Amino acid sequence: MLVTIITFLIILGLLVLVHELGHFFVARRFGVKCDEFGLGFPPRMIGFVKDPERPLGPELEAEGAKRAEGSGVLGFFKQWKIVKRKNKDARGNEKEYKNTIYSLNWIPLGGFVKIKGEQGEEAKDEDSFAHQKLWKRAIILSSGVTMNFIFATLLLSIGFIIGIPQVIDEITPKYASVKDEKIQLLSIQKDSPAKQVGLEVGDIVVSIDNQKFKEIEDVQKYIQEDDDGEIIVTVKRAGEEIEQTVTSEVMEIEGGQSKKAIGVVLAKTGTVSYPFFQAIWQGIITTLYLMKLIVLSFYHLFKDLIVMHKVTIDIAGPVGIAVVTGQVVRLGFIYILQFAALLSINLGIINFFPFPALDGGRVVALGIEAVRRKPNNQRIEAVIHNIGFGVLMVLVVLVTYRDVVRFGGKLMGKIFGYFDDVVS
Known part of the structure; x- marks a missing residue:
């Protein structure tokens, strides 16, 4: 249960984070300022911003680069400042910085990007979203x-x-590598003998009456020619082998024909790589x-x-x-x-x-x-x-x-x- 919850949160969080990264990268590419990019959702745990006290300007950018180069790794880290959780000025307003705040937040569900001017404000600023075409x-x-x-x-x-596990058929490319071939239940008819005994979609057919089969046609032929009417189907589900006794019935199939069957559609599957x-x-x-x-x-x-x-x-x-x-x-x-x-x-x-x-x-x-x-x-x-x-x-x-x-x-x-x- 715990593994399921953690996996769910990781998948959901990763997908939301990827989505927000898309907005972030393109906004930056178009010269739009992103006030904050957060990993997780607020409240903020901690944030970092690059050299917030440095005035803007190409000559000062060059000076900053020279300063960082001269100081090595230590100089690089000196360009960054920690942003506190409650980042307020004397009037109680959120402090603004010239560069993007990169924050780590307490709620671990993806992330967010706060784009300057996304609500239509600051439309006169060239680096505002609202100013763009x-x-x-x-x-x-x-x-x-x-x-x-x-x-x-x-x-x-x-x-x-x-x-990837998938159905193998005549259109599977020749350059594809196929491993672990098996016969699986692709679908089960409602109220069919297979449904009544608890067989499920995705079950792997291990054997029928202790006989193993490699081709779907051989399985169908065996069921149709079985005189007893009762067959023992062994399937593998989630790594566990399950044995069920199924009574075949005369059922109508495609084309209006009637044949002895148990009400399943079989598919030959395998792990296909390219x-x-x-x-x-x-x-x-x-x-x-x-x-x-x-x-x-x-x-x-x-x-x-x-x-x-x-x-x-x-x-x-x-x-x-x-x-x-x-x-x-x-x-x-x-x-x-x-x-x-x-x-x-x-x-x-x-x-x-x-x-x-x-x-x-x-x-x-x-x-x-x-x-x-x-x-x-x-x-x-x-x-x-x-x-x-x-x-x-x-x-x-x-x-x-x-x-x-x-x-x-x-x-x-x-x-x-x-x-x-x-x-x-």
């Missing part, structure tokens, strides 16, 4: 989402280099494919919500994601990589929804500004974004409540069980 602001706002997609591609590419450059390409096309699937899923979600007035797709909140994380952790490192990549793509797509408070909503606001050809009223825009943020928080609470109802019993049992083990 519309296209620059749009790119800065979009850079977090872009970074999430790039990070997902990186994770998947690493996975394809190491080797050469370096091919792995990168596979990472790119897999990211694009997953983006397409996720966008289509959201389309059907909203369509059913509007037309049928109900949600027909399972939506997972923080608790649901934590539960899935626990399942993924048990499967191993390579599955954690794939799961993190999928979450990164999800985070990117959701963040670009044209909804107030999200990056997509802020880009829409820029579009309105472009059409009107004059700046938006910042007070009104801020109110709209605050309302949007409030709505999002309500949705998070509702989805979390739904998760707790679905998983709460098992989850609380595991939590209390963990603490019982600690106490005993």
Whole structure:
């Protein structure tokens, strides 16, 4: 349980941090000042800022570089100053520095970037976000989402280099290396004999009636020709072998034919790895494919919500994601990589929804500004974004409540069980 919680926090924190790094790097590239870049969320534990007392100017920058060079490593560290948690001046206002504050914060969930002028203030300053041209602001706002997609591609590419479990078929490239071939349950029909005895999607077929098989066709043929009707299926699940007696039935399959079966779809799978450059390409096309699937899923979600007035797709909140994380952790490192990549793509797509408070909503606001050809009223825009943020928080609470109802019993049992083990 503890490993699941830690893994969940690390994955979520890393994805948020990557997103904020995207905003940070692009803002700096366009000459926009970032007041603070924080690892974790406030309250601040400690912060560092580079030579805050030094006046700005190219000649003084050169002087500072010369001073650092002359002092070696010690000179480099002398350029930095510690910023206290309560960084207030005599009037109680937050002190401002010429350079970015890099802070370490107490809540270990990702990070944040505070960009100068992101709320429309200080528009006259050249290093303010509000002073930049519309296209620059749009790119800065979009850079977090872009970074999430790039990070997902990186994770998947690493996975394809190491080797990712996937279905092996005739379209698997010849240059791919395939190891650990096996037959797995790809899907199980509702109320089928396999479902009734507790077989699950992802189970690895070890043997049937103590006979081992290498090809799916041989498994299907054996079941169809079995006179007894009862077969002993041995599967491997999470490293443990499970034996179940399944009674086959005459079932209708594709094409209108009827054959003896147990109601499962089998797939030949293996660990597939690729050469370096091919792995990168596979990472790119897999990211694009997953983006397409996720966008289509959201389309059907909203369509059913509007037309049928109900949600027909399972939506997972923080608790649901934590539960899935626990399942993924048990499967191993390579599955954690794939799961993190999928979450990164999800985070990117959701963040670009044209909804107030999200990056997509802020880009829409820029579009309105472009059409009107004059700046938006910042007070009104801020109110709209605050309302949007409030709505999002309500949705998070509702989805979390739904998760707790679905998983709460098992989850609380595991939590209390963990603490019982600690106490005993």
